[in-house]
Amino acid sequence: MxxxxxxxxxxxxxxxxxxxxxxxxxxxxxxxxxxxxxxxxxxxxxxxxxxxxxxxxxxxxxxxxxxxxxxxxxxxxxxxxxxxxxxxxxxxxxxxxxxxxxxxxxxxxxxxxxxxxxxxxxxxxxxxxxxxxxxxxxxxxxxxxxxxxxxxxxxxxxxxxxxxxxxxxxxxxxxxxxxxxxxxxxxxxxxxxxxxxxxxxxxxxxxxxxxxxxxxxxxxxxxxxxxxxxxxxxxxxxxxxxxxxxxxxxxAEDLSWTQRARELRDRMWNALRERLGDRIVLNGHAEYRLPNTLNVSVVGRAGAEVLAALEGVAASTGSACHSGRVELSPVLRAMGVGAAAGMGAIRFSLGRGTTREEIETTIDRMTEIVGQP
CATH class of the missing domain: 3.40.640.10 (Type I PLP-dependent aspartate aminotransferase-like (Major domain))
Known part of the structure; x- marks a missing residue:
């Protein structure tokens, strides 16, 4: 794995x-x-x-x-x-x-x-x-x-x-x-x-x-x-x-790594949007956003289930499952994100060590998992 x-x-x-x-x-x-x-x-x-x-x-x-x-x-x-x-x-x-x-x-x-x-x-x-x-x-x-x-x-x-x-x-x-x-x-x-x-x-x-x-x-x-x-x-x-x-x-005085992180983040978002269409949406500001952060919602799916299927990929979900019930994070709720999208929120955050190969692999696996009926 x-x-x-x-x-x-x-x-x-x-x-x-x-x-x-x-x-x-x-x-x-x-x-x-x-x-x-x-x-x-x-x-x-x-x-x-x-x-x-x-x-x-x-x-x-x-x-x-x-x-x-x-x-x-x-x-x-x-x-x-x-x-x-x-x-x-x-x-x-x-x-x-x-x-x-x-x-x-x-x-x-x-x-x-x-x-x-x-x-x-x-x-x-x-x-x-x-x-x-x-x-x-x-x-x-x-x-x-x-x-x-x-x-x-x-x-x-x-x-x-x-x-x-x-x-x-x-x-x-x-x-x-x-x-x-x-x-x-x-x-x-x-x-x-x-x-x-x-x-x-x-x-x-x-x-x-x-x-x-x-x-x-x-x-x-x-x-x-x-x-x-x-x-x-x-x-x-x-x-x-x-x-x-x-x-x-x-x-941290040297922020040059963040440009590469931004490029990889944008590559990930553009590829997911192209492959998955309206099954995936962006959470947060498109411009005023940390260069390493991509929070997306898989519409109609629970984020925890998608993450579980992404075996080996360490990321976070913006919702919590309790006794079979999905609860939105207070942040997404305050933003007015609806339940259908908010329940499927996943945060991918990149770092100094993130490689293009890791991003491409995650894109492919997300496409395969979310593309399933």
């Missing part, structure tokens, strides 16, 4: 250069907070890694907080700001297609008294910035809109949204877990005050992430304890994991 990995949006393999950086970091076994020589060596490696993350995002190293992953970064951004500003009835604005690492913290804060507005999206998965402008109130403390959607790859109009928020004196956060390493993510160009990064989405290790926090913004720690990470996140830092994230960010 040929194994083909097309689930890079779920997780990426650790690049060899990243693994080497992590292995080298094991030599720095001291506590970075210790004043002796062993601690100083660990701190130097930690600072070097912080610098790599900052360089990729175009910010100051001291504006980077190492976290346990993208979910923790999102939680720290939302909860940290909410608790720091002290108004239990504060207002937060987000979108209806965010990752659960945004939506669940928002629901948690609602139980504490916060008010949250969930902006709708159109059929392509994009919000309308005018809806954001209308939603801002004097109590709004934060707007959090993801840079790119993990399921359909749609890229949001972040720059415009950030300008609107800033013009009203509201802080802006973006979950960039899916966009960092695939498209340009410079915080000043985006207008972000806070930005979340996940290591395992850009060829780094799992269990590490980062949160960019613009200088001057106060956050209440989600993890309390000793004053690590400039008092913003307690817990002795893992120099090894930080080294892995830093090396992955250094690698």
């Amino acid at each position: 040929t194994r083909i990995y097309l689930d890079y949006n779920a997780s990426t393999p650790v690049e060899p250069s990243v693994a080497l950086a992590m292995q080298a970091a094991t030599e720095a076994y001291g506590n970075p907070s210790s004043a002796h020589w062993a601690g100083a060596s660990a701190k130097r490696r930690l600072d070097r890694s912080r610098g790599h993350v900052a360089a990729l995002l175009g910010c100051l190293p001291q504006e980077i907080v190492f976290t346990g992953g993208g979910s923790e970064s999102n939680n720290l951004a939302l909860k940290g700001l909410y608790f720091a500003q002290g108004n239990r009835a504060a207002h937060i604005i987000t979108s209806a297609v965010e990752h659960p690492a945004i939506l669940e913290p928002c629901r948690f804060l609602e139980r504490l008294g916060a008010r949250v507005t969930y902006l709708p999206v159109d059929f392509t998965g994009r919000i309308d910035p005018t809806d954001l402008e209308s939603a801002i109130t004097p109590d709004t403390i934060l707007v959090s809109v993801m840079h790119a959607n993990n399921e359909v790859g749609t890229i949001q109009p972040i720059e415009e949204c950030a300008r609107i928020a800033r013009s009203r004196g509201v802080l802006f956060h973006t979950d960039a877990a899916q966009s960092v390493g695939k498209i340009r993510t410079r915080v000043n160009e985006l207008g972000a005050d806070l930005l979340s990064v996940a290591g395992h989405k850009l060829y780094g290790p799992k269990g590490v992430g980062a949160l960019y926090v613009r200088s001057g913004i106060g956050l209440e720690p989600v993890i309390h304890g000793h004053g690590h990470e400039s008092g913003r996140r307690a817990g002795t830092e893992s120099v090894m994991l930080a080294a892995g994230l830093g090396a992955a960010c250094a690698l």
